Amino acid sequence: VMESWSFLDTVESNFRPLVVIELAKGTKEETIEWFTKRIVDKKANGGAQLLIKPLVTENGVENIYLVGASHLRLLLGAETVGLVKECSDNSMRTFTYSSRKTFKHFADDNHNFLTMAECQYIIKHELENLRAKNEKMIPGYPQAKLYPGKSIVRRLLTSGILVQIFPLHDREELKKLRHSWYGRVKVGYQPLDDIRCYFGETIALYFGFLEYFTFALIPMAVIGIPYYVFAWEDYDKYVMFATFNLLWSTVILEVWKRICAILTYRWGTLLMKRQFEEPRPGFHGVLGINPVTGREEPVYSSLKRQLRIYLVSLPFVCLCLYFSLYVMMIYFDLEQWALDYHKENESNFSSLMLYVPSIIYAVVIEIMNRIYRYAAEFLTSWENHRLESSYQNHLILKVLVFNFLNCFASLFYIAFVLFDMKLLRQSLATLLITSQILNQFAESLLPYWLQKRYNRRMKKRMCSQKTDKDLSLAEQVNMEKEMGTYLGTFDDYLELFLQFGYVSLFSCVYPLAAVFAVLNNITEIYSDALKMCRVYKRPFAEPTANIGVWQLAFETMSVISVVTNCILIGMSPQVDALFPDSKMDLVLTVALVEHLLLAVKFIMAFVIPDKPRDIQMKLAKLEFESLEALKQQVRAFQMQL
């Protein structure tokens, strides 16, 4: 059945609100009128052809709008964003409206063919691609300049007229998801496919990685326990543990790529074509011609950006690193003081005091990491990168370097300058455990508690004794719009990255680290799930095919850990005793082993294919088909001649 576009003009009777738009209080009437007209206008007139309704609450209209779309509009949008869905023959294909009948579960009246998260992603995409035509400015706001092709929503956001856009929760679905995810005590996998349907691929992939990483740590934890229980200090055993650790960390990172390919193939994102990247919202510059698109848009000199990076950001980062090292030296003074105190008055209290400097230092590290994070965001945003990906890369690089040094500098210093293995073990344990507790508290429990308190107050204010289920749409929207915004998986991956550092860098000194990591990750899964479902606004789904730059970060960490572990083993008295005659031989042997291990690592990374054989075959099949189709086209065209 070919419906006509005019069908979309009338508001459907079963309007389903998907996305909420909140405009600033006191936004001018003419602006609202123009904006809503653009949203519902026909595609041919440059509109988004969506449905929009103001939200009517007890207090009247509050500049909150609900956006939805007809079923047909969503299907056409799915083609525009290039969604990949499963066909009836179980292969994954890019969805097109004309081939819709070949897809699994497709029926003209099946409104669940696209998941709610997909519908919301499509609406977000359509809204963001609502572009200015001949408008020179946003009506009513002469200072908010527009130029042909500029995204209207982005300009509204940067000029503060648009407060936020967020997707609505689906109370029923969320309840189901919560139940299967963390609602009951059970041993088993997370419902990754359900998470993906509800929150999208980026978040599902993070939870997939978290789960995989936890499982991957279990062998290390199991092997690590007897070292603690039996107090093994035997040389052979340490070497065995470290070697296993190093090879294992390479294997798990390679295997993750394969599992990631399996997951994202099933979800369709492995096959999704990259969209052309538009400038990020914060990017500004003078109007000029973009050499790539040939369109008029703001351009910013690459030289100026380089100057900002190298003359301001780089010195600032160096200063921060210096400051972090300075704090570290203070920590060592404290440590010395605690040791002296313990020596002078030996008591239970004084031996407890030995741990205090480490705990204080761990807290300070966490605080510094968080402050630096804001500074890095500010600086990177000031560098004025044109693309979001370039912004992200510069931000991640800045944050990773600082966090790495901030967290591990003291451990490196203790290990390779002070040569104090006892202190290293104690310091490592304190840092790891303290940072885990702080993180769990600051990231999930505290916001959860605040949110709960707020909700209670909200409900009281609304003078209703209803449960969540009975909330009206208006109440739901009002509650959700006040919730915090989930800022992406960055912090979560960063936490895992630092944990991986604690586990692998000095693994042979403190085999128990893996045990703590496993325990932490199990609670982390639950607290992160809680965070996603209860604390934050629902985030927009974001299709992704891999964990991006984090794969590289984890691999780099695993290379560094080969070096540190080899040195640590070389320094242990047991190994020392094996080379009584010549320290030279010891060092040379260690260097040789290190090089061999590195070589093995690189060869393993090269030999293990990144995608499982069946995924490779499926991809090859799709490529073959598209090449054949192209050939057929060329042939058909040539036949016409």
Place this chain on the structure above:
Amino acid sequence: VMESWSFLDTVESNFRPLVVIELAKGTKEETIEWFTKRIVDKKANGGAQLLIKPLVTENGVENIYLVGASHLRLLLGAETVGLVKECSDNSMRTFTYSSRKTFKHFADDNHNFLTMAECQYIIKHELENLRAKNEKMIPGYPQAKLYPGKSIVRRLLTSGILVQIFPLHDREELKKLRHSWYGRVKVGYQPLDDIRCYFGETIALYFGFLEYFTFALIPMAVIGIPYYVFAWEDYDKYVMFATFNLLWSTVILEVWKRICAILTYRWGTLLMKRQFEEPRPGFHGVLGINPVTGREEPVYSSLKRQLRIYLVSLPFVCLCLYFSLYVMMIYFDLEQWALDYHKENESNFSSLMLYVPSIIYAVVIEIMNRIYRYAAEFLTSWENHRLESSYQNHLILKVLVFNFLNCFASLFYIAFVLFDMKLLRQSLATLLITSQILNQFAESLLPYWLQKRYNRRMKKRMCSQKTDKDLSLAEQVNMEKEMGTYLGTFDDYLELFLQFGYVSLFSCVYPLAAVFAVLNNITEIYSDALKMCRVYKRPFAEPTANIGVWQLAFETMSVISVVTNCILIGMSPQVDALFPDSKMDLVLTVALVEHLLLAVKFIMAFVIPDKPRDIQMKLAKLEFESLEALKQQVRAFQMQL
């Protein structure tokens, strides 16, 4: 003007022979008839729609056929193979017949729009894609089985009915190319664009790399000369030389990627889409269903191949490596004997005798490399790889590992077991120079001389006193078909790879190596050019966008050379003297420096972009355009609804 396909049916009056097909003597009439019919048959009937003419010589018909094509047919073929040409607005675009008017230098009567090499490549592609329909066998040869979709030409080749297919030289063009390439003594660049037009991108890229590599070695050679002239044995200077060498070798490999991108963008191959890879000619197996294409074709169990690789090839390679090490030990015995002889009767003759073992060993190495090469080819072919790329990768891996060990094992042994720097220098010099002389002789001069002698005899037999220019087509074909076949750039790259090893692995011991490498490469350019133009049959052009696995091989060599050079510097007595108290400190310092250098290398490789900015912009522009076009298509389709 839309010409009809029937236009192609009539043999054009200006038939231009492009490709020669030589069938075996005594090929059955019915086979010839069937084959030529398939070649000239219409595309709609599954033919190649080319033109074919038997070659008539004084001795009558000799089963040699000349293949050509009409201008229109070649243009359509250019679209099929996906050639990328320059447009009138200087951008590079995939050629399509319908957009032909937008391309630079295109005119309906300009038969030089496609270069001769491109025409020959198109004809080769069309011939290879001539596929069996319902034939179960080649008519007249029941043992030469066919199945639907099997390439006819490949079956004819493997069953020996088709002796060879090769493109004809263009005497006029070749003369011009020879003149500008090596005909006159001049200092300057090679005419890479002309080489590319005549021989195709793979060969032009090899000569481009050879030239670039020679230029890149010049700074190393210039810095190396004073070390020899002034006999500098100073520690600082060696360290400086080695450090410069290491960073320089990283820089030149990274910069090559950029230059390669510039060259291949200009030639259009950077943008060419990868074609679907068909099974290689030698691949055999039982008929089955290919899971990727869904077609019936021979399949061969992957398990069987793995067994062949790990149970036969791997042990064989190990055996060869062992044998090579055994020969090396014999060389050291010889070396010892020569030294003893020199000590007993000191004379000019005896000091000359000191070099004899190295020279003999160098010759033996060369011979072993060549024998092993054949064995490796045989084994890899027996492993029965389905794809040419997989075959090539396994072959290159086998050959590289063996050649590396064969050439450098003795040097490693001298350096790191015997610690004899004087012998290392002498051995390195002898190996390098001898192998260079042998290579130049065996690869170019010997075949050239043989070819010359053969040509003279041919001409005498034909009882003609004509010069090259006046040769009739028949005489030209007869002469060219007897010439050797150029087997690809493998050996040439391998030679450069080993040379790079000699120059970089032990650079701080023998700074003069770079000088010899430069001298060798200058003559190498000339002798390789001579080889291409005079000794071998013209090879088919092969589009390529980079030097492939060789980039990786060179980069690996450069990583290994960091390790060797650091150790060598650490072992030098001058550095030793800097750490009089503790050998430990020396070793630790060397290890630290090595790790820093490796880190710098990886960071440099990461930071230097693989493509220059303007090429990146042009590629982004093309991508943007194609995405826009796709969007327009989707939009246009949606408008119709």
